[in-house]
Amino acid sequence: MAVQVRGEILDVRRSGAYHVLSLTAPGISEVTRPGHFVNLAIGGEESSMLLRRSFAVHQVQSRGVYGGTLDIVVSVKGNGTRWLADRRRHDAIDIVGPLGRPFVLPKERVNAVLVGGGYGSAPLFMLAEQLRERGCRVDVVVGAGTEEKLFGTLELKRLASTLTVTTDDGSLGERGLVTDVLPDVMDRVNADVVYACGPMPMLASVARIAEERKAYSQCAVEEAMACGIGVCMTCVLPVVGQDGITRMLRSCTEGPVFRGDRVRWSEIGTIPPDTLGAPVQGGH
Amino acid sequence: MTRALISQGPLPGQDPLPPVDMSTRLGDLELPSPVVTASGTAAAGRELDQFFDITSIGAVVTKSVMLQPRSGRPTPRMAETPSGMLNSIGLQGPGIDHFIEHDLTWLSERGARTIVSIAGGTVDEFSKLAARLRTVRGVAAIEVNISCPNVENRGLVFACETGSASDVVQAVKRHSDPRMPIFAKLSPDVTDIVSIAQAVVRAGATGVSVINTLLGMVINTDTMRPHLAGTTGGLSGPAIRPVAVRCVWDIRQAFPDLPIIGMGGIRNGNDALEFILAGANAVAAGTVIFHDPSSPMRIHNELQRALAGHGFSRLQDAIGYAHRPADPEPEPDDDFDFITE
Numbered sequence: 108m109a110v111q112v113r114g115e116i117l118d119v120r121r122s123g124a125y126h127v128l129s130l131t132a133p134g135i136s137e138v139t140r141p142g143h144f145v146n147l148a149i150g151g152e153e154s155s156m157l158l159r160r161s162f163a164v165h166q167v168q169s170r171g172v173y174g175g176t177l178d179i180v181v182s183v184k185g186n187g188t189r190w191l192a193d194r195r196r197h198d199a200i201d202i203v204g205p206l207g208r209p210f211v212l213p214k215e216r217v218n219a220v221l222v223g224g225g226y227g228s229a230p231l232f233m234l235a236e237q238l239r240e241r242g243c244r245v246d247v248v249v250g251a252g253t254e255e256k257l258f259g260t261l262e263l264k265r266l267a268s269t270l271t272v273t274t275d276d277g278s279l280g281e282r283g284l285v286t287d288v289l290p291d292v293m294d295r296v297n298a299d300v301v302y303a304c305g306p307m308p309m310l311a312s313v314a315r316i317a318e319e320r321k322a323y324s325q326c327a328v329e330e331a332m333a334c335g336i337g338v339c340m341t342c343v344l345p346v347v348g349q350d351g352i353t354r355m356l357r358s359c360t361e362g363p364v365f366r367g368d369r370v371r372w373s374e375i376g377t378i379p380p381d382t383l384g385a386p387v388q389g390g391h
Numbered sequence: 392m393t394r395a396l397i398s399q400g401p402l403p404g405q406d407p408l409p410p411v412d413m414s415t416r417l418g419d420l421e422l423p424s425p426v427v428t429a430s431g432t433a434a435a436g437r438e439l440d441q442f443f444d445i446t447s448i449g450a451v452v453t454k455s456v457m458l459q460p461r462s463g464r465p466t467p468r469m470a471e472t473p474s475g476m477l478n479s480i481g482l483q484g485p486g487i488d489h490f491i492e493h494d495l496t497w498l499s500e501r502g503a504r505t506i507v508s509i510a511g512g513t514v515d516e517f518s519k520l521a522a523r524l525r526t527v528r529g530v531a532a533i534e535v536n537i538s539c540p541n542v543e544n545r546g547l548v549f550a551c552e553t554g555s556a557s558d559v560v561q562a563v564k565r566h567s568d569p570r571m572p573i574f575a576k577l578s579p580d581v582t583d584i585v586s587i588a589q590a591v592v593r594a595g596a597t598g599v600s601v602i603n604t605l606l607g608m609v610i611n612t613d614t615m616r617p618h619l620a621g622t623t624g625g626l627s628g629p630a631i632r633p634v635a636v637r638c639v640w641d642i643r644q645a646f647p648d649l650p651i652i653g654m655g656g657i658r659n660g661n662d663a664l665e666f667i668l669a670g671a672n673a674v675a676a677g678t679v680i681f682h683d684p685s686s687p688m689r690i691h692n693e694l695q696r697a698l699a700g701h702g703f704s705r706l707q708d709a710i711g712y713a714h715r716p717a718d719p720e721p722e723p724d725d726d727f728d729f730i731t732e
């Protein structure tokens with residue numbers, strides 16, 4: 108269940124190409140699980156930017172003088188993220204969360220590989236901690252365009268059995284994409300499950316690589332969202348259900364984490380003709 | 392200041408609400424609050440019930456439902472625009488049977504007043520939807536979304552032509568319980584909205600809901616192509632509010648007693664008051680819900696304060712108040728001597 112709270116900015120700090128924001132979020136941080144996201148109102152009360160911006164929860168702290176707090180990692184893209192990066196300590200912020208379906212954690216002690224692209228590594232920290240607590244082996248692969256756009260590699264090194272880094276330009280780690288190195292990492296550790304967060308093409312490849320190895324995959328997608336709470340139907344993508352039927356599912360409430368083998372990755376942005384309720388020829 | 396600003400809920404604690412009778416009437420339908428949700432921005436109420444008690448507002452107007460399940464349009468389906476947004480959802484939904492079984496049942500059990508919005512591609516589809524709803528309980532009123540393309544008439548939107556608008560309403564009226572209130576949801580994308588209102592009233596509509604979104608378009612200057620997969624989309628949010636207020640005003644001028652649900656860019660209680668003064672009997676919160684999921688409740692409270700601030704003890708006295716005759720010119724005061732120095 109999500110709530111709407113008025114929080115306060117505690118801290119804004121730079122980390123490579125990103126801004127890490129710490130917020131008080133009483134009632135939210137206590138119940139947030141890895142893969143959940145929050146929606147922030149942007150630009151103040153009379154803002155002309157009506158839609159909230161979505162951010163994966165990076166870390167939560169549920170004790171201390173502030174009550175519950177949480178961290179998000181912001182990549183400045185347009186006016187909304189710019190506004191957030193310009194916040195200062197004590198500024199008020201309106202938060203809705205926790206939103207979405209989080210990553211599903213295994214019951215057994217399995218070998219997990221976590222894959223993050225760019226700021227997509229943000230939600231993997233909590234996940235790595237919780238998997239480790241369950242006795243799982245955790246190996247991490249992160250990649251980005253440049254070294255600057257990698258997030259939190261030092262910390263991840265501490266959390267993971269092994270950390271593999273790639274950059275498109277070779278400025279750090281191996282030159283190339285995370286999906287170039289993923290097959291080797293998975294084979295080396297005999298991976299049972301892959302957790303991934305990052306751009307859609309990366310997720311599509313991760314899902315395919317996992318499927319080829321008969322491993323489970325859990326992918327956190329990023330679709331443009333108007334409401335984030337399941338009422339508007341803007342954030343949909345084609346997903347195959349257990350009954351074999353494809354439906355346009357809301358990534359804000361039925362995701363953002365989906366089983367990789369269920370999403371019709373190459374058809375995102377279309378309505379596959381066999382989707383439930385797809386337009387018929389000559390119809391709507 | 393080191394104390395964290397921790398206040399549960401979107402608004403810090405406020406004074407108790409001043410006493411104002413907030414009830415309103417839409418024909419025979421009586422609502423304890425004039426604030427309802429706008430179709431398509433509240434799904435079927437369940438998600439919003441996390442943020443405020445949905446039984447406390449006037450009614451939940453549900454997402455327009457069609458006869459069959461419908462996948463809607465490809466993504467991207469939305470674009471943020473200055474003080475608004477474009478959407479091209481394409482009426483994605485589960486179809487009427489699933490809606491009745493899951494959503495309407497839930498709303499009834501929850502005790503919410505429900506206005507069911509229906510949409511169709513043909514007059515016959517609207518008839519079937521009305522007939523299906525006649526067999527179930529828990530429907531306070533039907534809103535007929537006539538802003539959909541008529542597949543039998545080159546995809547021309549029903550709401551844009553008096554003949555087809557009235558055909559749809561007549562069909563719904565004929566297949567519904569005679570006591571069922573029926574609201575026609577009008578499109579502002581017409582030359583003369585009053586003539587459309589006239590047509591639907593003649594066809595048996597209890598009242599009208601105004602306005603639906605305005606057709607708009609955004610071109611992505613990076614890709615240099617239309618941003619929405621559906622090319623065009625419906626514009627909503629505060630950007631359209633003056634258009635909406637004008638539509639309510641014009642319809643109220645023409646029909647002194649017609650029940651009107653006003654909407655378009657309402658963001659706070661004062662915006663709601665603007666619609667009430669223009670002649671709306673009820674108001675809907677739409678796109679604002681995406682910004683503030685608690686807003687229907689907040690708008691109700693702010694409207695109540697605004698009415699009290701203007702000295703109204705009953706909402707109903709404020710409806711159409713902006714249409715009152717001009718205030719009499721003050722009598723020139725002969726005894727008054729100007730001192731000019």
Ligand SMILES: Cc1cc2nc3c(=O)[nH]c(=O)nc-3n(C[C@H](O)[C@H](O)[C@H](O)COP(=O)(O)OP(=O)(O)OC[C@H]3O[C@@H](n4cnc5c(N)ncnc54)[C@H](O)[C@@H]3O)c2cc1C
Binds near residue numbers: 186188189329331
């Ligand atoms: C579930 C989820 C988790 C996310 N987590 C993070 C995160 O941890 N860190 C981070 O930096 N970003 C994250 N994003 C992306 C972030 O929400 C967008 O970059 C941001 O909304 C862009 O806003 P803007 O005003 O700066 O850009 P603009 O391009 O000006 O935004 C215009 C509109 O498009 C929407 N939009 C634009 N890009 C995106 C996008 N990539 N995804 C969704 N909506 C978009 C905006 O919400 C806004 O409504 C996440 C998105 C989702 C859906």
Ligand SMILES: Cc1cc2nc3c(=O)[nH]c(=O)nc-3n(C[C@H](O)[C@H](O)[C@H](O)COP(=O)(O)O)c2cc1C
Binds near residue numbers: 431432629
């Ligand atoms: C995402 C979205 C979906 C909508 N879906 C419907 C719909 O299914 N049926 C309908 O009659 N109106 C629909 N509308 C229009 C709204 O009900 C309302 O008339 C319009 O948005 C203007 O009000 P607003 O500016 O307060 O949002 C939709 C609007 C939005 C933003």
Ligand code: FES
Binds near residue numbers: 333337341357
């Ligand atoms: S963003 Fe509105 S339904 Fe998902």
